[in-house]
Structure formats: C-alpha cells, structure tokens
Amino acid sequence: MLCIAYLLLMTSSAPQALDIKPASGKLGVLTPGMGAVASTFIAGVLQARAEGKPPLGSVSQMAHIRLGSKEENRSPLIKDFAPLAGLDDIVFGGWDPISANALEAARTCGVLEERDLAPISSEMEGIVAMEAVFDQKWVSRLEGTRVKKIDNKWDQAMALMADIESFRTENGCDRLVMVWCGSTEAFQEASAVHETIAAFEQGLKDNDDNISPSQIYVYAALQSDVPFANGAPNLSTDLPCMIELSNTRGVPIAGKDFKTGQTLMKTLIAPGLKARMLGLRGWYSTNILGNRDGEVLDAPENFKTKEESKLGVLHTILQPDTYPDLYGNVDHVVRINYYPPRGDNKEGWDAIDIFGWMGYPMQIKIDFLCRDSILAAPIVLDLALFMDLAHRAGQSGVQEWLSFYLKAPQARGEADPEQDLFIQQTKLKNTLREWMGESPVTHSEAG
Numbered sequence: 001m002l003c004i005a006y007l008l009l010m011t012s013s014a015p016q017a018l019d020i021k022p023a024s025g026k027l028g029v030l031t032p033g034m035g036a037v038a039s040t041f042i043a044g045v046l047q048a049r050a051e052g053k054p055p056l057g058s059v060s061q062m063a064h065i066r067l068g069s070k071e072e073n074r075s076p077l078i079k080d081f082a083p084l085a086g087l088d089d090i091v092f093g094g095w096d097p098i099s100a101n102a103l104e105a106a107r108t109c110g111v112l113e114e115r116d117l118a119p120i121s122s123e124m125e126g127i128v129a130m131e132a133v134f135d136q137k138w139v140s141r142l143e144g145t146r147v148k149k150i151d152n153k154w155d156q157a158m159a160l161m162a163d164i165e166s167f168r169t170e171n172g173c174d175r176l177v178m179v180w181c182g183s184t185e186a187f188q189e190a191s192a193v194h195e196t197i198a199a200f201e202q203g204l205k206d207n208d209d210n211i212s213p214s215q216i217y218v219y220a221a222l223q224s225d226v227p228f229a230n231g232a233p234n235l236s237t238d239l240p241c242m243i244e245l246s247n248t249r250g251v252p253i254a255g256k257d258f259k260t261g262q263t264l265m266k267t268l269i270a271p272g273l274k275a276r277m278l279g280l281r282g283w284y285s286t287n288i289l290g291n292r293d294g295e296v297l298d299a300p301e302n303f304k305t306k307e308e309s310k311l312g313v314l315h316t317i318l319q320p321d322t323y324p325d326l327y328g329n330v331d332h333v334v335r336i337n338y339y340p341p342r343g344d345n346k347e348g349w350d351a352i353d354i355f356g357w358m359g360y361p362m363q364i365k366i367d368f369l370c371r372d373s374i375l376a377a378p379i380v381l382d383l384a385l386f387m388d389l390a391h392r393a394g395q396s397g398v399q400e401w402l403s404f405y406l407k408a409p410q411a412r413g414e415a416d417p418e419q420d421l422f423i424q425q426t427k428l429k430n431t432l433r434e435w436m437g438e439s440p441v442t443h444s445e446a447g
C-alpha cells in the first residue's frame with residue numbers, strides 16, 4: 001500500500017511535458033540595428049555553419065544539461081534535449097539607418113578580422129538592412145541616412161509590419177523572432193501613453209513625443225506575432241502596454257540589455273561575496289570604449305539610460321534591507337568614457353572595497369580587457385533560439401527564465417528580478433527540464 005502511495009507521489013511530482021510544436025522550416029532572426037553586435041552574431045553563425053566551428057559562448061549550443069539524479073549519468077547537450085531551431089535553418093534580416101548590409105557593418109565596426117570575413121563575405125553582403133524607423137532626437141550622435149520617409153508613427157508601425165511580412169514571404173520563413181541590437185536611446189520614464197494598448201495606439205496616431213523608435217518596433221513585432229527580446233537598456237518591452245500586448249497576442253517578450261563585460265563580472269562576484277557574508281563598502285566601475293555604441297553613450301541622455309540599467313544589479317543581489325550591516329552603505333559608481341583608439345575592445349576597471357571579520361577592509365581590482373561584441377553575439381543567438389522555443393511552447397508575456405542573459409531583467413510579477421547569474425542559470429535549465437517533462441534539479445540530494 002505504502003509502495004503504491006509512493007509511486008503515485010513520484011508520478012504526480014514529475015512535471016507534465018509541454019506540447020511544443022516542432023522547429024520545422026526556417027527561422028528568421030530580425031535585428032533592428034545592424035551594427036557591431038548584430039554583424040558579429042551573423043558572422044559567427046555563418047562561420048559555424050560553413051566550417052563547423054563550435055559557436056563558443058553559446059549556452060544553447062555548447063552547454064550540457066543534467067537530467068535526473070547524478071547516478072543516472074544523463075547529460076545531453078541542451079540543443080539535443082530541447083527542440084531548438086538548428087543553425088542551418090536560420091535566415092537573417094534587420095533594419096539600420098546607417099549600415100547598408102551586414103558586411104559593411106562588420107567592416108565598419110572592425111570587430112572581426114578580414115580572414116574571418118572573407119570566406120563569408122558574399123553571404124554577409126546579401127543580408128541587406130531595411131530602411132529604419134529612426135529619429136535623431138533619441139540618438140543625437142547618429143545621422144541616419146537610410147531612414148523611412150514617413151512622419152506619422154502609426155504609419156511607421158504599419159511600414160515595419162509590412163517589412164516583416166515581406167521578409168517572411170520572400171525568405172519562406174516558418175517563424176520569426178526579433179532581437180533589438182540597435183543603439184541605446186535617450187533616457188525616458190514611462191508616461192500615460194504607455195499605460196495601455198489603446199493609449200499607445202492613439203499615441204502612435206497622434207505622433208506622441210514620448211513614443212521612441214524602439215517602442216514602434218516592439219509594437220510591430222508583437223502585432224505580427226513575432227517574439228521580441230530587447231538587448232539595449234531602452235524602455236520598450238518593459239512598458240505596461242507591451243506586456244499587455246504580448247499577453248493578449250500570446251507572444252513572448254524579454255528584456256533588457258545584454259549582460260556582457262563589466263556587469264557579467266559583477267553578477268559573478270557579488271553573489272560570491274554575499275554567499276560568504278563579506279561586506280561591501282563601495283564598487284567603482286569605469287570603462288573605456290571606442291565603438292559606435294561608445295560614441296552614442298557619450299551623450300549624457302543616452303548614458304543615463306545605460307547607467308540606470310547597470311546600477312540596479314548590486315542592490316538586488318546584495319539585499320541591503322535584509323543585510324544592513326554588510327550592504328547598508330555601498331557607494332556604487334559606474335562610468336563609461338568614449339575613447340576611439342580602443343574600438344570595440346573595451347577595457348573595464350573595477351575597484352571593489354570589501355570588509356570582513358572585525359570590519360577589516362580589503363580590496364579587489366579587476367581589469368577586464370574584453371571584446372564587447374564577442375561577448376554579446378552568442379547571447380543574441382541564444383535569445384533568438386530560446387524565444388522561438390518559448391513561442392512554440394505556447395508561452396507569452398515576460399520570459400523571466402532568460403534573465404541569465406540580461407543586465408536589467410524584467411520580472412513577471414511585482415518582486416525584484418533575480419540578478420545572481422547562478423540562480424538565473426538554474427532557473428533557465430529547470431525551465432527547460434520542466435517544459436520537457438523532466439524533474440527540476442535542486443541539488444538537494446545528500447553527498
């Protein structure tokens with residue numbers, strides 16, 4: 001009798017697999033913005049496809065996922081476990097007000113060497129950027145030339161939707177996803193026009209000043225049933241009207257701001273300090289960056305958008321309200337300086353002042369000579385593939401399980417979003433396990 005009860009308990013605790021539609025046909029990955037990140041992402045996928053090189057840094061392609069107990073020794077690659085679209089099935093597209101195509105974008109930003117671009121140059125050149133919905137008011141340092149000549153914002157949204165449909169038909173795509181790889185827009189707060197879908201649509205028709213180009217892309221994507229992930233700190237997928245729209249249309253959204261470079265380091269180190277109950281007095285972060293992104297962020301109104309996104313991280317990880325003795329008095333400063341000689345090869349310094357037993361101070365210094373787009377490109381791939389999976393799995397609204405990739409993640413409910421990279425990783429993998437009908441791994445078994 002006991003045995004039957006135990007068996008029933010075990011059966012009922014195993015999650016029911018979701019009914020996920022197969023990843024058949026082509027997946028179109030559209031990037032508003034065809035600059036350093038987008039072109040590096042495209043080039044890496046084309047190279048992996050042509051030469052079979054491993055897509056380094058991509059969790060969806062390279063990470064294994066443990067299933068069941070440790071003794072079972074079941075640990076497939078994520079891409080073999082979850083029904084993700086294959087790299088061969090991806091078609092690329094996008095919009096840009098400056099770059100004509102992916103090859104020109106890659107050569108201009110100078111991230112990749114000619115020896116990597118030459119073998120894929122004709123394919124890259126064939127990925128032509130569509131004319132953008134762009135307004136210099138939001139990105140003062142850029143002069144857009146390849147811009148739709150349409151003044152009314154509602155008409156701009158309709159034009160983007162027409163672009164999406166032509167891309168879908170011309171490329172024979174079964175499904176599409178959109179990942180924002182465009183510039184960081186000037187700082188703004190949400191306003192009345194962002195409250196509801198109806199208010200936003202009226203605002204589009206009235207050319208409301210508070211509606212930015214990136215918001216028009218999100219609206220067009222969701223109305224076209226295209227999942228949207230926001231790689232910049234812009235206010236877009238995190239607006240009430242967009243959350244409402246994603247839920248009513250049954251389309252996933254995720255945001256915001258790719259977690260690369262300095263913030264990646266922060267979300268690696270801060271959870272470790274907290275796990276060992278070491279105190280933090282201050283964290284000073286400064287960067288030099290010489291690419292177009294750095295130039296855009298040199299404008300104070302655009303830097304403020306980025307600063308807000310970067311500053312939130314420590315507070316949520318360290319929970320100063322719960323740990324006032326350790327984290328109640330932290331000076332957190334973030335600076336970005338535009339320094340052209342470095343190009344895309346950012347250098348980020350962190351001076352971290354910590355304290356331990358009996359209050360004695362200690363210091364940590366980090367000098368991270370990273371390559372921004374090299375860190376961001378695999379995130380674009382993973383977000384695109386996982387957002388497509390979520391859509392086929394019938395998910396809509398905020399995809400909190402993808403916080404792993406994002407600097408200022410959106411939460412589904414009222415609670416603060418999780419910022420600790422390792423908790424985010426667990427959530428990502430457990431979500432995949434549950435969707436596929438496997439039990440979550442809690443590491444609670446003894447031994």
Ligand SMILES: NC(=O)c1ccc[n+]([C@@H]2O[C@H](COP(=O)([O-])OP(=O)(O)OC[C@H]3O[C@@H](n4cnc5c(N)ncnc54)[C@H](O)[C@@H]3O)[C@@H](O)[C@H]2O)c1
Pocket residue numbers: 032033034035036037038095096097098099109132133134135139142180181182183184185213214231232233257258259260261291292293296372373375376
């Ligand atoms: N590289 C990283 O590590 C990283 C990390 C986090 C966030 N980001 C964000 O990702 C975005 C892309 O970064 P990047 O290094 O490729 O910058 P980039 O300047 O090289 O590329 C951005 C492109 O967006 C285009 N653009 C601007 N407004 C647009 C619009 N309305 N529609 C379509 N295109 C538009 C620009 O012309 C430019 O070509 C930036 O917002 C950046 O802040 C990058």
